[in-house]
Amino acid sequence: MQHFALTIIGRDRPGIVSQVTEILFQGGFNIADSSSSILGGQFSMILIISNPKIATQEEFSDAFKPLEENNLSVFIRTLKPGGEIRPEQEGDLCMISVYGADKPGIVFQVAKELGDRNINITDLNTKLVGDKQNPVYVMMLEAMLPVDTEIEVVENWMEALKQRLQVDISVRSLVVMEL
Amino acid sequence: MAVKQVLVYPDSRLKEICAPIVSFDEAAEQLLQDLVDTMVDAGHSVGIAAPQIGALRRAAVVDVSKSKLGKKQENHGLLQMVNPEIIEKEGSQVVREGCMSVPEYTGNVTRSESIVVQFLDQNQQRQIIRTEGFEAIAIQHELDHLDGFLFLDRVSSLKTDLFRRKQK
Numbered sequence A: 001m002q003h004f005a006l007t008i009i010g011r012d013r014p015g016i017v018s019q020v021t022e023i024l025f026q027g028g029f030n031i032a033d034s035s036s037s038i039l040g041g042q043f044s045m046i047l048i049i050s051n052p053k054i055a056t057q058e059e060f061s062d063a064f065k066p067l068e069e070n071n072l073s074v075f076i077r078t079l080k081p082g083g084e085i086r087p088e089q090e091g092d093l094c095m096i097s098v099y100g101a102d103k104p105g106i107v108f109q110v111a112k113e114l115g116d117r118n119i120n121i122t123d124l125n126t127k128l129v130g131d132k133q134n135p136v137y138v139m140m141l142e143a144m145l146p147v148d149t150e151i152e153v154v155e156n157w158m159e160a161l162k163q164r165l166q167v168d169i170s171v172r173s174l175v176v177m178e179l
Numbered sequence B: 001m002a003v004k005q006v007l008v009y010p011d012s013r014l015k016e017i018c019a020p021i022v023s024f025d026e027a028a029e030q031l032l033q034d035l036v037d038t039m040v041d042a043g044h045s046v047g048i049a050a051p052q053i054g055a056l057r058r059a060a061v062v063d064v065s066k067s068k069l070g071k072k073q074e075n076h077g078l079l080q081m082v083n084p085e086i087i088e089k090e091g092s093q094v095v096r097e098g099c100m101s102v103p104e105y106t107g108n109v110t111r112s113e114s115i116v117v118q119f120l121d122q123n124q125q126r127q128i129i130r131t132e133g134f135e136a137i138a139i140q141h142e143l144d145h146l147d148g149f150l151f152l153d154r155v156s157s158l159k160t161d162l163f164r165r166k167q168k
Ligand SMILES: [Zn+2]
Pocket: A179, B098, B099, B100, B101, B141, B142, B145
């Protein structure tokens, strides 16, 4: 079945999820995967959806028009076949916390360090906290280490980065227990 | 040797409260053996509880000594537990758990760091052991099954909780 990625974003208020999912339910859509959160004052939803009766984006016609009339932005992406399936990934998960006085480039520098070494970031949250005089940047990420990469090695890279960026960084392995 | 089929949610037996084993008869011995056989057969598994193979009785087995992370820590090897009960718990730790009865989903769960658990072993001897880390997590997970709890009932943090701030 053809899958689509649906992104909806707009000023947060009660009732957004209800309105979105009512439209999906009435229209006969399946929600395969979804994640929603508040970023700034904006509520954002990302959903992977499918509908046995819909094969192309044009067939959505005006399904989501009521959302736009309620000041929500709607974006639909047509997935390639198999694009709804999460690839199997081998390796250990680790959590990296980065925090410190706000300065440009923290996210990029950390991400580059990992990306250059082919480490997949599977989750990332950043937030500006603290007060106006002392803004503090907090970044939490989850990454999948390739099978041949030990966590100690990642700690060493992060130690170097910590010196360079003058921020605090900690690395922990995220134990996944199959029981 | 009897490898049983592992029940998968939404099988309603996974949500039942299991009954204590009052007489340690042949059936109870057989149940422990089936649990061990099924756990071993499942390869990756470090524990299994009776309701997961359809027996609504208070028995579970745990063995972290064969798992990659578990064998790095001190552990008690194969534990066969009848009427197990946690009588002391201390500290807390967050772990990402998955379960054979809830395939393809994992969640962050808060568990006690160290526990004291008492049970009857396979020789009907009363055991009281103190354990921590990996093994303690596995025991807490399996004992939850005996009360109809899945780790889904225990998931304690969405990652965004880290950023929830006090209302001014
Ligand atoms: Zn389980």
